[in-house]
Amino acid sequence: MSKQNQTGHDYDDRLTVLHTNVNAIKAVASAVEGTLGPKGLDTMLVDENGQVIVTNDGVTILEKMEASHPAAKMLIQVARSQQNEIGDGTTTATVLASELLTEAVNQVNRGVPVAKVIAGMKKGIDYAIDLIRSKVRMIADLSESSLRQVAYIAGREHEDIAELIIDAARLMTKEKLLNPEYKFAESIMAYEGTENELISGLILSKKRMNIQMPKKLINANILVIEDAFEPEDIDDEALGTEVGFRKYLEYKAEFQKNLVKIPLLGVNVIAVDRGVDPLAEEYCIDHGIMVIQRLSRQDLKRLVEHTGAKTIKRTGLHKEVEELKAYVGHAEEVLEDQMLQKIRIIGGKGKPMATILVGASTGEIVEERERIAKDAASSVQAAIRGGYVPGGGAIEFWAAREIEKLIEQVQGMEGHGLQVVATALRKPMAQIIWNAGFNPLEKLEEVKVAQNKQKKDSLGIHADTGKVIDMEEVGVIDPSLVKIHALRAAGEIAEAILRIQTIIKMRSVDHD
Template structure:
């Protein structure tokens, strides 16, 4: 490719790219700035069919936004990563990322080398995480009142949801909550018209195959089939031959024998990943066995964990009864709720599993309450795992003041990147103050003064009356892990965006260049 043709593919020069990327980041951040804090408002999302989602959940807003700019997608992916890792703090991460990109771009436009800005931002974020950890307090018991406060804050003020979350956490116990492979937010299930409650067990979003099957069973013996429950198939053409028809009859007979084997084993609940055929439905229904078909893989995983069952393929049913018995799970009770169209598996013999059933009056409200409950559950789990820090933006104000001191003590242009990090970390505080109806600069000055005078990071403003108060005394705290991950995630995406020198349009796949087909 010649130099002139290469130049034609350059989309923008260096500073145009920087400004374009910074603008995209600001648009994404502004979309969620009005939702942060106890006084944050909701966003209405409307699709092309007129379907509506009303929420102030950051990651939900970002996932549903119609965006095309690659930098916007990078920030949205950062919010998704925050959600997947710690389950909360997506709005904070997005706002800080947008501010970091804007502040970094401003320094670069002033003539500070990109590498110096990026190095400074990394230094600032690293120091911010160290300071954050120094402010952290451990949560030593599931009965700590601060845990309930965290659930209320993350659940956007809904104390009924917070109560359910804390009750569920106490049922599970500290060991389970701290398990690195367990996500407490997965315990949340929302249903329209359901009565909100916490119970030891799992919900399968299916009913028995037909009404002749029992609606409840005590002392359930459970078989989980990760396959279709039907005889081996015989091709249509093969059925026309004598050998093929004999094979068909043999497979049907073997299948029927396997079903009778299940009955002899005392199996009274069968959960199937795929479908069951008419013969299986008839035999199992007559035997008084509950069969749930087309159950999702995620629900099956929960069921196996809680009941101790192990998934099998249908050919395992050809094995001995002793072997099949080793795959079975148990539950004290299985109950079908016909109104809500789901089935409860209660008090399984496997791993302890608590389900938080969240009810609401309409489909739209159910979805939002589920999001709030999941955020609250994730925040509680993060607090138990990593401790808590003063909330209300107090920690960020304290940290930003230390970053300013750090920048003054450093010789070199990296100090400008540290100052960019300092300004970005203040952005969520300023948004919360503005959303509460106060002047952000005025509140920032008051909080800084209170923290300096008391030599404490505990002070911030009360969003109800604007008074400066001790956040720990007021019970306003945030999970340390959520903030730390938000700082790191925002820093990573911001430095990645600031490193972009130019944007070049890629050629289409299988395009013809100089007469040669490239594949």
């Protein structure tokens, strides 16, 4: 075979790999794009055992769907990253990635080198992100009505959920919500048969250790033991010796002395991250003390933060009573919720904390309402952190038009990569229009004319009437961080797929 033919053959192989990967990406995107916008429909997921999930949530669809192609798995991982980082926008990231790759393949088929497409695409995405950032509206105060609109839109227009989320946000401090380590969505719990409720406190996924312990305590003083509530350990080998056995008896006697200090501290709730000695259990029953054992590290951390307690090891119980008082936290009320079979901690003296209970009549509906509430909470926190922009695909469509102006100033073939981004940025609005039952070509042209005439970045299409409206004026707004991260994530997966020139199956690992 001649060198020229060999080169042509290699090029054809690369195109085949590219088309295969892009088709896999498009197949994944087609599973979620129908859920986009207020008129988006639900997807039913069915497993081999007949278990059914009905959802509109993009990341749930992606994580639960069966995907065997490597490129499809890469896209799902990107969506998962979007969910972990921002908590919302997975469908947007997926749809953008698919459209970027679809248009990139069109450019490559026209003869544009992949390297030029990638270079222009990266430039276009950076420019689009800068454009979106330049249009961000910041939220100065948690009482702003725009914050409720963010919750309402991200919460798929569920009024009750939006109200719960906003009330909970206002219960927290802005400082808390700005903390990147704090995930507002983690404050949401959903249970079948319960009513919606906002709790000024937290819920621990545990019951009291023994039903003979009190189930409700007012003005609770709380001791948090980050250890076992037991005498100090003696290993079995040492216990078999006379010295070891004597040491065991000393530890046990010391532990009994320490138990006597607990009522002197006024403690009536003890939270432990490990097990509890039977002697300690009996003592607490006799003295009206509630014990909650085997709490997770996360629950212990939340409990300490809310009640103002300080964690202590079992060896720390050797301290004098006056010194131990500094470790005791306080809550207005601690009770075991009989229906939920969980412990409520209400009105801690430490940092304010909110728990959002979301209820519904059936398990399937509860799960979906939990997902909706988590999306709304994540979007509210993202809006507080990074502000908001017009929704409904309006800001992306405006950015696409601005990128097309930039193309006119770019020399060389990188302009084709910029065009890839401009085309992809129209996709969210086009898909929302399609899902609403209108013709995207016709409606996008109407938006283009209106944005040009009115010089506004917030114009889009009303999903009910098909008319051009100002998305910001009607309260259709999205957190800017959702948009920015989705576009960046889509660009990263698109570039990664475009750079793959061949697929090689790895050999099996020999475990002999």
